[in-house]
Amino acid sequence: MANITTSKKDFKYFCAQVKYYVREFGLGDYEINFDHKDFADEGEPLCNSIAGVRENSNSKAATFLLNKDWSDNESPNEANLKRCAIHEVGHLLLCDYYFCAINRFGVTPDQITTIEHAVIRRLENFILER
Numbered sequence: 001m002a003n004i005t006t007s008k009k010d011f012k013y014f015c016a017q018v019k020y021y022v023r024e025f026g027l028g029d030y031e032i033n034f035d036h037k038d039f040a041d042e043g044e045p046l047c048n049s050i051a052g053v054r055e056n057s058n059s060k061a062a063t064f065l066l067n068k069d070w071s072d073n074e075s076p077n078e079a080n081l082k083r084c085a086i087h088e089v090g091h092l093l094l095c096d097y098y099f100c101a102i103n104r105f106g107v108t109p110d111q112i113t114t115i116e117h118a119v120i121r122r123l124e125n126f127i128l129e130r
Contacts, residue, residue, distance in 0.1 A: 093119060100112050
């Protein structure tokens with residue numbers, strides 16, 4: 001198994017892609033941070049991932065993470081880094097919806113519907129403004 005690591009250049013590209021898709025999906029209400037680190041000591045679910053995001057629906061903050069170690073995965077080329085960025089931004093896109101779903105007790109149907117429609121509007125804007 002080859003020792004494949006992500007470079008500062010890879011991290012910069014990943015960050016640029018995340019910023020692009022955060023903007024395109026209308027997620028500007030979140031404070032966005034980045035970290036480039038080895039996930040080996042992170043525990044589940046990150047220890048087996050090549051990228052991740054830690055989001056907080058209440059504080060509207062998210063930290064996007066890129067693993068330095070890609071030894072068990074494909075090379076960190078632009079296509080793979082872009083796919084990772086889109087995937088992690090997708091988690092942020094659904095963060096509010098997920099938060100309500102896992103904390104469904106005390107959440108009204110109107111709250112879930114409001115969040116659902118916010119996601120749909122963001123998707124509409126993304127698709128229709130292209």
